[in-house]
Amino acid sequence: MNGTDAWTLLTILGLAALTVLTRCFFFLFDQPWTLAPWVQRGLVYAPMAALSAVVLPEVLTVQGHAISHWQDARPWAAALGVAYYFWRRGVMGTIVVGMAVYLPLHIGLGW
Amino acid sequence: MFFLRCYWKHPEFRVGVADILPTVPGMAAWGMMTGVAMVKSGMSVFEASAMTLLVYAGSSQLAAIPLIAAAAPMSVILATGLCVNLRFVVFSAHLRPYFQHLPRGPRWLTGYLIADLNYVTFVQRFPVPGESAAQRQAQQAYLAGNCGITWVSWMLASGLGIALAQVIPTRWGLGFAGILALVAVLCSLLSSRLRSVSAVVAAAVAILAYGLPLRLNILVAITAAVACCMALEQWPVPAGKERP
Numbered sequence: 001m002n003g004t005d006a007w008t009l010l011t012i013l014g015l016a017a018l019t020v021l022t023r024c025f026f027f028l029f030d031q032p033w034t035l036a037p038w039v040q041r042g043l044v045y046a047p048m049a050a051l052s053a054v055v056l057p058e059v060l061t062v063q064g065h066a067i068s069h070w071q072d073a074r075p076w077a078a079a080l081g082v083a084y085y086f087w088r089r090g091v092m093g094t095i096v097v098g099m100a101v102y103l104p105l106h107i108g109l110g111w
Numbered sequence: 112m113f114f115l116r117c118y119w120k121h122p123e124f125r126v127g128v129a130d131i132l133p134t135v136p137g138m139a140a141w142g143m144m145t146g147v148a149m150v151k152s153g154m155s156v157f158e159a160s161a162m163t164l165l166v167y168a169g170s171s172q173l174a175a176i177p178l179i180a181a182a183a184p185m186s187v188i189l190a191t192g193l194c195v196n197l198r199f200v201v202f203s204a205h206l207r208p209y210f211q212h213l214p215r216g217p218r219w220l221t222g223y224l225i226a227d228l229n230y231v232t233f234v235q236r237f238p239v240p241g242e243s244a245a246q247r248q249a250q251q252a253y254l255a256g257n258c259g260i261t262w263v264s265w266m267l268a269s270g271l272g273i274a275l276a277q278v279i280p281t282r283w284g285l286g287f288a289g290i291l292a293l294v295a296v297l298c299s300l301l302s303s304r305l306r307s308v309s310a311v312v313a314a315a316v317a318i319l320a321y322g323l324p325l326r327l328n329i330l331v332a333i334t335a336a337v338a339c340c341m342a343l344e345q346w347p348v349p350a351g352k353e354r355p
Contacts, residue, residue: 003155004155004157004158007185008154008158008179009158009161010185011175011179011185011188011189012158012161012162012165012166013165014185014188014189014192015162015165015166015168015171015172015175015188015189015192016165016166016167018171018189018192018193018196019166019167019168019171019196019199019223020219020222020223021193022193022196022197022199022200022203023196023199023202023203023222023223023225024203024218024219024222024223025199025200025203025204026200026203026204026206026207027203027206027207027210027211027218027222028219030215032211034208035204035207035208038341039204040205040208041341041344042337042338042340042341043201043204043205043337044238045305045306045309045336045337045340045341046201046202046205046333046337047230047231047234047235047300048297048300048301048306048309048310048313048336049309049310049312049313049332049333049336049337050198050201050202050227050231050313050329050333051227051231051293051296051297051300051310052297052309052310052311052313052314052317052332052336053198053313053314053316053317053328053329053332053333053336054170054198054227054293054317054329055290055293055294055297055314056313056314056317056318057314057317057318057321057328058290059290059294060314060318061318061321063321064318064321064322064328065321066318073284074287074290077287077291078290078291078294081291081294081295082294082298085294085295085298085299086298089299090133090295091133091134091292091295091296091299092132092133092134092136094291094292094294094295094298095133095134095136095137095288095291095292095295096136098287098288098291098294099287099288099291102284102287102291103283103284106283106284106287107282107283107284
């Protein structure tokens with residue numbers, strides 16, 4: 001059984017505070033102000049950029065280094081998942097197809 | 112907020128649920144593996160449960176877990192958590208006009224409950240902040256359903272992972288389902304040329320800048336993609352093409 005220590009709990013509280021701080025950063029306080037219109041326009045592109053920046057390194061690299069051989073289950077699974085998405089437009093189906101490719105390659109062949 | 116009954120009957124509550132529901136298997140698998148990872152790293156069940164319930168941010172939890180296990184200084188762990196979360200600061204700038212009408216308490220709680228996919232689906236559904244009381248009510252009801260489903264499924268899945276940590280093998284890589292959910296939502300957003308440019312630039316920069324410490328590559332990638340798209344906006348739009 002792992003033990004609980006106060007220092008770890010304090011760290012966890014700190015991380016929780018950071019979740020609140022960052023997720024609410026620009027609306028923490030009540031002062032009225034508005035973003036410059038050009039900033040607002042630019043933020044329209046932020047969701048795609050954020051998802052892409054988070055996701056694609058996880059699919060195409062090993063710790064930031066481009067995958068150097070084709071025996072890696074992740075790009076295959078993601079590619080077939082994407083193909084399914086554009087065929088049927090289903091998020092759940094994309095996950096199912098992707099995992100159906102990923103698990104046999106990863107567990108079965110060790111990719 | 113999802114526990115407020117007044118939102119449950121609102122039609123947008125159901126829309127919010129429907130928009131996020133397909134991502135639940137992916138997010139649940141990721142939540143479960145986060146639970147497993149916490150316990151396997153040596154955290155106690157109490158610590159792991161507290162982390163799940165309070166931190167509620169998968170990527171910062173995953174970044175912090177090995178550092179806590181290695182007994183890294185608290186300042187290093189918090190600095191890492193902060194940097195991994197910096198993309199939320201960008202999201203909060205976008206969300207500010209949607210929430211500024213709320214009193215501080217509910218506003219903070221709403222912000223705290225908005226994870227990546229909640230933000231993405233919300234601004235996709237409501238490109239413009241509500242002006243009237245009815246519009247604001249609809250947006251809050253949407254978030255109540257959307258964030259409520261994510262919160263409940265993440266907590267249940269993480270709890271399952273914590274409880275069954277010794278039984279669930281990490282080498283199967285079940286957490287990859289979370290990545291696939293994000294991939295699918297990313298595809299659903301690629302509705303215009305500039306949005307695709309944003310995705311490609313962000314991915315390229317995130318990979319090239321991967322060597323930056325504390326996962327700052329994410330923030331650099333978002334900045335580069337937004338700047339690139341804004342520069343391209345100045346160019347004339349070919350006939351028949353829509354702006355996002």
